[in-house]
Amino acid sequence: MSTQVSETTTSSSAPPSGPLITVPGLSSAEPSPSPDTTSMVSPSSSEQPVEPEPAPAPDTSPAAEAEPAPAPAPEPAPAPAQDPNPAPAPAPAPAPAPVQSGTVVVIDPGHNGANNEHPEIIDQLVEAGFGQTKPCNTTGTSTNDGYPEYEFNWNVANYLRPKLEANGITVVMTRDSDDGVGPCVNKRAQIGNDANADVVVSIHGDGEDPSARGYYVMTAEQDPAGAQMAAQSHALAVNVRDGLSGIGLSPSNRLGSAGLWPRNDLAGLNLSVRPTVMIEAGNMRNAGDADLMSSPAGQQQVAQGLANGVLTYLGSG
Ligand SMILES: [Zn+2]
Structure with missing residues (x-):
């Protein structure tokens, strides 16, 4: 959700730092075309060092230990890209425990592509829980280059979906296109409730001051379904946080605490009676985060982190 705090146009000139990361096992489904599919820049990998993939053990010779990975002549590894010294890829996530049959995950990609053309619809106030109202x-938000949050949310959702379905999970989406209007935030929460969702994941990108960077995972400060559901949402949030960090993303340097932020002002959290998290995957006004969030590789990285977190949560329940 855009917090609408900052529409500043001050552009951060901080160059992205950190090594190039090649993301393994990417989905072949790509909701949006883009030339950059092979590598991405982690904006803050200095804080979350990516674990190097162990080099394949060459075999028997003891000399091999002292001389890692000498490429013998006959089959040189094909150069992966333009970078002669690629950083090690993130370690593959441990295989999660299988989920129960009948498991339902509701994915809620925030906003929608035609919202800006229909203020008469999206500006209407709706119930937001605990006596609050919010616009529908x-x-x-968007990056300073104009890449819209709704498209980021939509693409991540569509990268995430097959990763869950491959584990036998039924996925319900709160919207079925990226060029429509709404639905309203209270309706999105109702979709999760009506589906009796085992997990609800609402996906957003932030529009904060450019100095903020990194993701955070929000839960309801006051859970409408009581303490037990609040505990489940918290466990889900911790797993999703760990999933995102485990794939090489960094928690926000300024917002929330250690990647988590309980909130009392968000309809999607206040109205959900199922285990629910809402993520701000990064700050689209931060140059490094913007690079990541507007690239297919970065979107797939976020989706993989979400999938790992959700599957860990479901496997542990
Ligand atoms: Zn948003």
Whole structure:
């Protein structure tokens, strides 16, 4: 959800830092075309060092230990890209325990592509829980280059979906296109409730001051379904946080605490009676985060982190 705090146009000139990361096992489904599919820049990998993939053990010779990975002549590894010294890829996630049959995950990609054309719809106030009201929806934020949050949310959702379905999970989406209007935030929460969702994941990108970077995972400060459901949402949030960090992303340097942030002002959390998290995957106004969030590789990285977290949560329940 865009917090609508900052529409500043001050552009951060901080160059992205950190090694190039090649993301393994990417889905072949790509909701949006882009030339950059082979590598990405982690904006903050200095804080979350990526574990190197262990080099394949060459075999018997004891000399091999002292001389890692000498490429023998006959089959040189094909150069992966333009970078002659690629950083090690993130370690593959441990295989999660299988989920129970009948498991339902609701994915809620925030906002929608035609919201900005229909203020008469999205500006209407709707119930937001605990006596609050909120606009039906908002347009969301964008990068300084104009890459819209709704598209980021939509792409991540569509990268995430097959990763869950491959584990036998039934996925319900709160919207079925990226060029529509709404639905309203209270309706999105109702979709999760009506589906009796085992997990609800609402996906957003932030529009904060450019100095903020990194993701955070929000849960309801006051859970409408009581303490037990609050505990489940918290466990889900911790797993999703660990999933995102485990794939090489960094928690926010300024917002929330250690990647977690309980909130009392968000309809999607206040109205959900199922285990629910809402993520701000990064700050689209931060140059490094913007690079990541507007690239297919970065979107797939976020989706993989979400999938790992959700599957860990479901496997542990
Ligand atoms: Zn948003």
